[in-house]
Amino acid sequence: MNNYTNILRQHNLKATPQRLAIADVLYKHGHISLEGLYEVMVKKFNSISLATIYKNINLMLENSFIQEVKIPHAKSVYELVKEDHSHVVCSKCNDIMDIDLDTSKILNEAASLSHYNLIESAIIFNGVCPKCKA
Numbered sequence: 001m002n003n004y005t006n007i008l009r010q011h012n013l014k015a016t017p018q019r020l021a022i023a024d025v026l027y028k029h030g031h032i033s034l035e036g037l038y039e040v041m042v043k044k045f046n047s048i049s050l051a052t053i054y055k056n057i058n059l060m061l062e063n064s065f066i067q068e069v070k071i072p073h074a075k076s077v078y079e080l081v082k083e084d085h086s087h088v089v090c091s092k093c094n095d096i097m098d099i100d101l102d103t104s105k106i107l108n109e110a111a112s113l114s115h116y117n118l119i120e121s122a123i124i125f126n127g128v129c130p131k132c133k134a
Contacts, residue, residue: 011063018045019056023065023080031069031077031087031096069096071124086122090129097129 004023005015013019018041025040026032032040038053057078060066069077071089077096086101103121111118 008065011060011065013059013063013065016056018048018052019060021045022053022056022060026066026078026080030098031079033075033077035075037078069124070122071096072126084120086124088125088127088129090132091126092128092132095129095131099125 004020008015008019008023021041021044022037025037029036029040034050034053034057037057038048038050041048041053057066061068061078064081066078067081069079069087071077071087074089074094079098082098083100084103085098086103088097088099089095101123103123106123107118107121110116110121
């Protein structure tokens with residue numbers, strides 16, 4: 001298990017056993033839904049409630065320790081905060097993969113066309129992964 005104690009504290013969060021375990025699960029899985037996280041967590045903390053998971057996830061979101069990835073036509077998944085990146089989602093098996101993509105041109109063009117002061121982007125590509133393609 002990685003040591004997330006200092007990282008949690010840098011994000012103004014107490015390093016509780018549950019939060020350390022959530023961080024470890026997110027690290028190992030990359031992307032996971034609340035329900036998936038609950039299934040993993042209940043194996044380690046048999047009396048943990050879904051409400052506790054929600055409370056911790058919301059605090060971790062508010063303190064920018066994790067981020068929500070909103071997948072169209074699917075439940076959101078969560079991941080540790082990382083450098084800006086986009087996602088590729090398999091439409092057959094729902095596998096999610098991070099991709100490093102320079103979105104600066106897209107952001108500049110969208111800002112120019114919309115006259116908005118754009119702050120961030122969330123780009124998700126849908127397709128069929130190599131495993132499902134085979």
